Amino acid sequence: MKLIYCYTLVVLLVATGSCNKILDTTPQDFVHPSNYYNSEMELESALAGVYDRLGDNRMYSQGMACYLVFSDEFFMKSQTSGINANIIDASTLEINRHWESIYVGIERANMLLENIDKATSVSEQRRNEIKGQALFLRGYYYFMLADEFGSVPLKLQSSKNPYEPPLPGTPVAQVYEQIIKDMKKAEGLVRTISDYGYNTRITKTAVQGILARVYLTMAGAPLNDVSKYAEARKYADSVIQSGVHKLNPDFRQIYINHVREAFDTGEGIWEVEFKGANKNEIQEGGMIGSYNGITCGNRDTGYGYDYVHATAKLYNAYDPGDLRRDWTVAPFRFVTTGQTVVRTAWAADQLYERSNGKWRREYETLLPRDQNYTGTNWPLLRYADVLLMFAEADNEVNNGPSQQAYMAINMVRRRGYGKDVGSADPAIDAPAGLSKQDFQDLIMSERLRELAFEGLRKHDLVRWGIYPSTMQAQIREYQSNMPAALRDPAIAQAQRITERSVLFPIPNSELAVNPNIQQNPGW
Known part of the structure; x- marks a missing residue:
């Protein structure tokens, strides 16, 4: 990997206090690492500089919420050109910037790890805490690279x-060996x-x-190392047994908290x-809720670009009594006439017209609202995801689901229906006596329902080895059931997902300076 040398002259952000949040910062001039x-x-x-790359537009501010994670849960409405239409190659700006953002994060982590012991006036405990975060973030950035690009330079x-x-x-x-090494070391420091x-x-x-997620990924495609299911189960169980996390009893409140910049550490x-x-x-604003939000052309309610639309497959995955459905898939849009904004319901058969409804700008507290930027946080890991990962790994380890696996998935399902997560409900709970394959099928469906629009569906389909086939099936679904006004762009987006799409192309920005790297198959 050959990085532009000026990356070593990073913009360092000075935190106002050791326990402050990462964005509580003030700017500093360029400085050389030796000083x-x-x-x-x-x-x-x-450390703030290492975290910073997560919020880039080609990372979680925008790209990882839509056009970099095309799947069967959404399509980009009426998009016929560029990245929003899933038209990519090695020259695509967003792919190049995505790669560069991740490697800048890695470079910054490397610099911090190499120089952290210079701060002899800082206690060892404090240095270890910072070191652990930097190690983990380096591992996480490499996890993204390996997941999305395959064989990458390990720097x-x-x-x-x-x-x-x-x-x-x-x-x-x-690469995965290094990811595991960094993350395991971080576990004992943070x-x-x-x-x-x-x-x-x-x-x-x-x-x-995240270690549970990494191990689940290693157990699936492309490595298919099924021995890693046991490790995935162990680490997911560690989170469960910690006792510090719990499901929010109200599914909607999770996303209202994101929009209101309120922290729910359960x-x-x-x-x-x-x-x-x-x-x-x-502070750095993102585009969650605007770029991928509910249709609206009025800033007073919160501008929505009307790009990300749910598929009928996603909507129909929910039972009518599942409260997650009408929060995840917005049953309305905002119609503006003059100065008046009216919340207007979609007709029962207007499934493909519906937007992602999870992050609703009407709950923003910073007024006046900006057209593009919001303070809405992006979820990288929720407790519900951990429960579902545990259930999936347990099913594999035990060649069928244990009672613990049933409990984990049933807690998520009960919350989805607004029920007490600790109380059995035969009408909602997973049927007893499921085979290993039937339970896995249920997990796959439950992850779609629970984690829709959170950037994980493509990742799941890839590790399950069914990404291209699933998207080709979507083409037939669109051809048969999508309204004509939306059909052709959506079909074209799905048609572009073939076997080569399991990995992104190595960007031209890397190929131009690195004769030692090979392009991914098909690109």
């Missing part, structure tokens, strides 16, 4: 000069979520929950923090 990393404040600012030291030889792609299995009271920092249960284990509206502010 930095000497105090707790400087270590915190460097574990910062760039010292612009003439360093570029690295070849490292085999995927070896603090608990109770120490903070908010969930935008890396904490012990965040590490454990359900929300790890979130990307956005704040403000990018107007003469230091």
Whole structure:
């Protein structure tokens, strides 16, 4: 990997206090690493720089909420060109910027890890806490790269000069070995979520929950190392047994909290923090709720670009009594006539016209609302996801679901219907005596219902080895049932997902400077 040398001259953000949230920052001039990393404040600012890449537009502010994670749960309405139409190749700007954002995060993590011990005035405990977060984030960034691009350069030291030889792609299995190594080391260094009271920092249960996700991924395609199911089960169970997390009894409140910038550390284990509206502010606003929100052309209610539309498959995956349906798939849009905004219901048969309804801008507290930017946080790991990962891994380990697996999935299902998660309900609970395959099928459906629009569906379909086939089936669904006004662009978007689409192309920005890396098959 050959990075532009100026990446080593990073913009470092100075935190206002060691326990403040990452976005409580003030700007600093460019500085050279040799003159930095000497105090707790400087270590915190460097760590903020590592976190910073998560909020880039081509990361979780926008791309990882829609056009980088095309799946069977949504299509991009009437989009016929560019990334929004799923037209990509090695020259696509968003793919190039996505790759670059991740590697900038890695570079910053490497720099911090190399220099952290210079701060001799900082206690070892404090340095370990910062080191653990940097290690985890480096591992997480490599997890994204391996998941999306396959064999990538594994760069574990910062760039010292612009003439360093570029690295070849490292085999995927070896990249995962480093991911596991970094995350396991981080687990013993980071603090608990109770120490903070908010969930935008890396904490012990965040590490454990993401480790469960990593191991589940390794157990599936492309590695198919089924021995990793046991590790996935163990780490998911560690989160459960920690006792610090619980399901929010109201599914809707999870997303209202995201919009209101309110922290729920029971359900929300790890979130990307956005704040403000990018107007003469230091804080970084995102585009959650505007770019992927409910149809609306009025700022007073909260502008929505009307891009991300639910599929009938997603809507029909819910039973009528499942309260998640009409929150996840908005049953209305906002119609503006002059100065009047009217909430208007969709007709019963207008399924494909409906938008993602999870992050509703009407709940924003920062007024006046900006057309583009919001302070809505993005969920990277929720407790419901951990329960479903546990159930999936347990089913594999035991060659069928144990009572613990049933309890985990039933808690998620009960909450979806507004019931007490701890009380059995035969009308809602998973049927007893399911076979291993039937239980896996139920898990796959439940993950669709619970985690829709949260950027995980494509990842799940890939690791289950069914991404291209699932999307080809969507083409037939669109051809048969989608309204003519929406049909052709949606079909074209799905048609572009073939076997090569399991991985993104290696970007031209990398190919141009790295003769040692190979392009992915089909690109």
